[in-house]
C-alpha cells in the first residue's frame with residue numbers, strides 16, 4: 001500500500017533532489033505547539049508538487065506504508081528506545097493510518113506529516129531498530145470486533161488516560177477507555193523521547209502562571225473575545241482523567257463557555273497548554289495553572305509505554321494495557 005503524505009505548503013517549495021532521496025528545506029513541525037520550529041528533512045520515495053489555486057505549492061511524498069511507518073515511529077519517539085515500545089508504536093501507527101486514509105480533511109494527500117495526523121519527519125531520525133520494529137510487526141494491526149481500531153496516542157497521560165469523547169465526537173469506543181497508568185510518573189523515561197521533545201522536562205506535572213493582563217491578552221488573541229478583567233474561570237465538566245472538556249470564562253466584559261480539550265488548551269496559551277487537566281488558583285494579580293500530563297490523554301501513553309518496555313513488558317502486553325479487549329491481527 002502506498003501512502004500520500006502532505007509535508008509542506010509554502011509559496012514556493014525549496015528542495016534538493018539526490019539520487020535516491022530528496023531534501024525539503026524549512027519544513028515547519030509542531031505547528032501551533034510549544035515545539036513549533038523549522039527543519040530541513042530528507043525523504044525516500046517520490047516527491048510530487050501540487051500547485052494550489054491560491055498560488056502556493058504543497059510537497060507530497062508518495063511512499064510505501066511500511067517505509068512511512070519506520071519514519072513515523074522514529075519521529076514520534078527516539079529510535080534508540082526499547083524495541084518493544086517501537087513495536088507497539090508500529091502496530092498503532094499502522095492501525096491509525098489504515099483507519100485514517102480517506103477519512104481526513106486533507107485534500108490532495110492522505111495524511112499530513114505533522115502532529116495533526118502522525119509525525120513523519122523523514123530519514124534523519126531513523127535507526128536500524130525502528131526498521132526492525134516495523135519488520136517484526138509487519139502487517140499487524142489492532143482490532144476490536146473484527147474492525148481495525150482507531151489507535152489514538154499521546155505523550156504522557158499524567159496518571160490516567162482519557163476517553164475519546166472528551167476530545168472529539170461525543171461517542172466512546174470500547175477500547176479507548178480510561179485506564180490508570182502508574183508508568184509515566186514513576187521513572188524518568190525521557191530518553192525514549194526524540195531529540196526536541198527532550199527539551200520538555202515537566203510533562204507529568206506542570207505549572208503556568210499569568211498576570212491578569214497576560215491572560216486577558218492571550219484570550220483576546222486566541223478566542224477573539226475581549227473579556228475585560230477575568231472574574232472567574234470555572235471548569236464545568238471533566239473527563240475520566242480530570243481533563244476539562246467544558247469550561248466557563250466570566251470577565252467584566254464577556255462570558256463564554258469553551259468545549260473540548262484542544263479548544264481549551266489553545267485558549268489559555270500563546271501556543272497550547274500541555275493538557276486540559278488543570279486546576280486554577282487565582283490571586284488578585286495572577287492566575288496559576290497547576291496541571292498534569294502532555295497531550296489529549298486518549299489511548300497509548302508514549303512515556304508510560306516506554307517505561308513498560310524498559311521493565312520488560314512485551315509489545316502485546318503494552319497494547320492490551322492501553323487498548324483493553326483488542327486483538328492483534330495480520331492484514
Ligand SMILES: [Zn+2]
Pocket residue numbers: 104106111112113114116117118
Ligand atoms: Zn493531518
Ligand SMILES: [Zn+2]
Pocket residue numbers: 156157158159160181182183184185301303304
Ligand atoms: Zn501515562
